[in-house]
Amino acid sequence: MRMTTTMIAAASFLILAGMAGAEDKPMPTEAEKQATAAIKKLGGQVLELAQNDARLDVAFHLADGKITDAEVALVKDLPKTANLNLRGTEVTDAGLAAVKDLKGLMRLHLEKTKITDAGLEQLKGLENLEYLNLYGTGVTDAGLKHLEGLKKLRRIYLWQTPVTDAGVAALKAAIPEIQITRGVELAKPAEPKPEEKKPEEKKPE
Numbered sequence: 225m226r227m228t229t230t231m232i233a234a235a236s237f238l239i240l241a242g243m244a245g246a247e248d249k250p251m252p253t254e255a256e257k258q259a260t261a262a263i264k265k266l267g268g269q270v271l272e273l274a275q276n277d278a279r280l281d282v283a284f285h286l287a288d289g290k291i292t293d294a295e296v297a298l299v300k301d302l303p304k305t306a307n308l309n310l311r312g313t314e315v316t317d318a319g320l321a322a323v324k325d326l327k328g329l330m331r332l333h334l335e336k337t338k339i340t341d342a343g344l345e346q347l348k349g350l351e352n353l354e355y356l357n358l359y360g361t362g363v364t365d366a367g368l369k370h371l372e373g374l375k376k377l378r379r380i381y382l383w384q385t386p387v388t389d390a391g392v393a394a395l396k397a398a399i400p401e402i403q404i405t406r407g408v409e410l411a412k413p414a415e416p417k418p419e420e421k422k423p424e425e426k427k428p429e
Contacts (some may be wrong), residue, residue, distance in 0.1 A: 229369075244264070250278060253356075255301040256301055258335075259298045259300075263295075263298055263299075264414070266287045266288065266289065268283050268290070269281070270286045270288060270302070272311055273307075278351060280304050280306060280307070281306065282302060284296065284309060284313050285310065285333070287420075291314060292315070292319070293314075293316055293322075296310060296322050297320075299322050303424065306328055306330050306331070307329075307332075307423070308319070308323065308326070308332050308333070309333040311333045311337070315338065315380050316338045317343035317346070320339065320343045324346040324350070324353070327350065327352065330352055330353060331353075332347070332359055333360070334361060335360055336356045336359065338362070341363060341370070342360075342365075344367040344368070344371060347366075347370065348371075351374065351417045353377055353426075354376050354378050355377075356377060357381040358381060358385055359385070359407070360383070360384045361385055363386070363387060364386050364388075365387055368395045370420065372398035373396075375399060376383075377402055378402055378403070379402070379403050380402060380403075380404050380405070381405045381407075382404060382406045383406055385406075392404050403421035407426055
């Protein structure tokens with residue numbers, strides 16, 4: 225098929241645009257390179273969201289060893305982090321200090337960690353947060369109060385936490401668009417009633 229002048233011009237424009245996009249993409253700093261290498265050495269994961277999107281998906285839950293606050297602190301040097309998975313790690317409330325300045329963070333997994341209400345106070349400034357998983361943590365109604373200013377928050381998971389109906393209602397009132405999942409607590413099986421013993425029939429003498 226013969227290419228017309230218009231087609232050639234369009235193809236050239238796309239190639240140049242792609243080259244320009246690659247040039248515009250900022251190179252990682254030395255601190256970012258070191259943090260990325262350290263997380264990968266632990267068995268974690270650091271990936272760009274897309275070829276043309278330098279934001280990062282950082283996951284510690286895949287790490288081989290124990291992940292504590294000291295390891296989570298590495299994320300402070302990755303300001304482009306958009307997704308952070310700390311599921312099942314030993315991170316505590318103090319460790320979330322490394323997360324509070326990640327202003328571009330959109331998704332945060334904290335399920336099955338040692339996070340409590342004090343930890344959620346560290347998240348108050350994450351204005352772009354859209355997803356938060358707190359399943360199996362010690363978070364209560366008081367902790368949810370710290371999230372009421374996160375107007376972009378759309379999904380939160382609270383299964384197996386001490387959060388009450390009142391706490392859920394208060395968060396829903398503050399962020400009407402939010403979807404709150406509390407899961408279904410399995411009811412304890414009813415204990416079988418002891419069988420009533422029938423009186424023994426007297427044998428005729």
